[in-house]
Amino acid sequence: MALAHKRLNANCIAWRFSDKQKIAFSGQGAVPVLVDHGQSIHDSWRIAKHLEENYPSQSLFGNASASLVQFVNAWADRALVPAIAQIVILDVFNGLHEQDKAYFRASREKMLGASLEAVVEDKPTKITKLKRVLAPLRQALGEQAYLGGNAANYADYCVFGMFMWARCVSPSELLEKEDPIYTWRERLLDAFDGMARAAFTVSENQRLKVTYP
Amino acid sequence: MALAHKRLNANCIAWRFSDKQKIAFSGQGAVPVLVDHGQSIHDSWRIAKHLEENYPSQSLFGNASASLVQFVNAWADRALVPAIAQIVILDVFNGLHEQDKAYFRASREKMLGASLEAVVEDKPTKITKLKRVLAPLRQALGEQAYLGGNAANYADYCVFGMFMWARCVSPSELLEKEDPIYTWRERLLDAFDGMARAAFTVSENQRLKVTYP
Numbered sequence: 001m002a003l004a005h006k007r008l009n010a011n012c013i014a015w016r017f018s019d020k021q022k023i024a025f026s027g028q029g030a031v032p033v034l035v036d037h038g039q040s041i042h043d044s045w046r047i048a049k050h051l052e053e054n055y056p057s058q059s060l061f062g063n064a065s066a067s068l069v070q071f072v073n074a075w076a077d078r079a080l081v082p083a084i085a086q087i088v089i090l091d092v093f094n095g096l097h098e099q100d101k102a103y104f105r106a107s108r109e110k111m112l113g114a115s116l117e118a119v120v121e122d123k124p125t126k127i128t129k130l131k132r133v134l135a136p137l138r139q140a141l142g143e144q145a146y147l148g149g150n151a152a153n154y155a156d157y158c159v160f161g162m163f164m165w166a167r168c169v170s171p172s173e174l175l176e177k178e179d180p181i182y183t184w185r186e187r188l189l190d191a192f193d194g195m196a197r198a199a200f201t202v203s204e205n206q207r208l209k210v211t212y213p
Numbered sequence: 214m215a216l217a218h219k220r221l222n223a224n225c226i227a228w229r230f231s232d233k234q235k236i237a238f239s240g241q242g243a244v245p246v247l248v249d250h251g252q253s254i255h256d257s258w259r260i261a262k263h264l265e266e267n268y269p270s271q272s273l274f275g276n277a278s279a280s281l282v283q284f285v286n287a288w289a290d291r292a293l294v295p296a297i298a299q300i301v302i303l304d305v306f307n308g309l310h311e312q313d314k315a316y317f318r319a320s321r322e323k324m325l326g327a328s329l330e331a332v333v334e335d336k337p338t339k340i341t342k343l344k345r346v347l348a349p350l351r352q353a354l355g356e357q358a359y360l361g362g363n364a365a366n367y368a369d370y371c372v373f374g375m376f377m378w379a380r381c382v383s384p385s386e387l388l389e390k391e392d393p394i395y396t397w398r399e400r401l402l403d404a405f406d407g408m409a410r411a412a413f414t415v416s417e418n419q420r421l422k423v424t425y426p
Contacts, residue, residue, distance in 0.1 A: 065275060065357060067354065067356060068281055070356065074350075144280035147284055
């Protein structure tokens with residue numbers, strides 16, 4: 001979404017969790033990794049800042065301070081992801097290539113302190129918990145269309161990305177249609193000629209494929 | 214802090230929890246209530262928006278969208294306050310005037326689903342939980358001095374207000390000195406000639422008194 005917002009083209013390279021060798025050049029083992037004119041940048045927040053500094057037109061942060069957008073980004077990482085994971089983590093596992101399953105189960109069960117099956121138990125309660133975690137977003141979207149105000153920017157994309165993750169890996173519906181967050185998500189699925197909506201999902205038994213406008 | 218930021222003077226009127234009659238003119242029963250040229254505005258977020266719309270100089274939202282600041286405000290209300298309450302709620306009760314105690318205990322215990330004494334049990338665990346809730350703020354303040362960027366604005370004040378609440382009602386220290394949030398809080402305590410730092414606290418056995426610059 002950040003690249004599309006900046007009207008930048010990028011080649012997307014498919015990657016598997018356990019395929020650490022392929023991104024070893026970045027000096028660490030997690031995605032996303034962006035390679036821009038030979039420079040490698042990892043971590044989505046650092047990539048967003050890199051894009052904003054190097055491609056200043058079509059601002060990603062609107063006129064907000066970087067720290068304010070970073071707050072939303074960190075909230076998405078620290079509060080939203082764990083709440084969504086409690087609903088979809090077993091679906092992630094089930095959609096993985098066989099070569100990734102052992103690595104994923106071991107690393108995630110260690111991180112979560114429970115088996116993947118135990119984590120997703122009692123889904124209705126987990127969805128209620130997620131709804132509570134989302135309260136600040138719901139309130140903010142009650143008065144304006146986007147966190148960015150009248151137009152979406154990185155404050156929206158960093159949160160939307162977590163919903164895209166859930167959408168691509170799991171058939172679980174996280175939001176009720178009456179929720180302002182549902183409407184906001186629909187608008188972002190439609191953005192850039194429906195780029196996000198066109199992304200293939202595991203539940204369609206298709207490989208994730210992202211095209212840039 | 215919002216009034217001081219706008220360089221506006223206001224008369225502060227002392228109020229007690231159970232003294233609903235005194236603010237009945239506002240059409241509801243909670244503080245803060247601001248009366249501005251005969252118009253009454255309640256709820257801190259609505260007051261901030263009123264100030265921003267009616268006194269545009271010294272912008273409270275910087276150049277950020279209102280929804281982005283509202284997100285932080287809602288996070289402070291929905292995530293931060295409950296985490297702080299689990300540490301200080303019994304101190305609030307102990308500092309109350311006798312006429313407020315029964316009302317406060319009954320309404321808060323109903324809200325929290327437990328006795329005030331049970332809520333604050335095992336304080337070290339509650340402080341660890343608070344530290345986790347504060348992770349997004351900590352990350353955002355790691356790179357810039359304020360959520361507003363180089364200068365504080367309402368995104369900072371709405372969070373700082375919750376720390377001021379804790380400071381005024383409880384002797385519990387919520388933050389470690391090494392925490393970037395501690396340093397940020399110190400800077401805000403020093404703002405406007407130390408206005409917030411000068412506020413009297415219950416633990417000094419003094420009544421809360423706020424003076425405006």
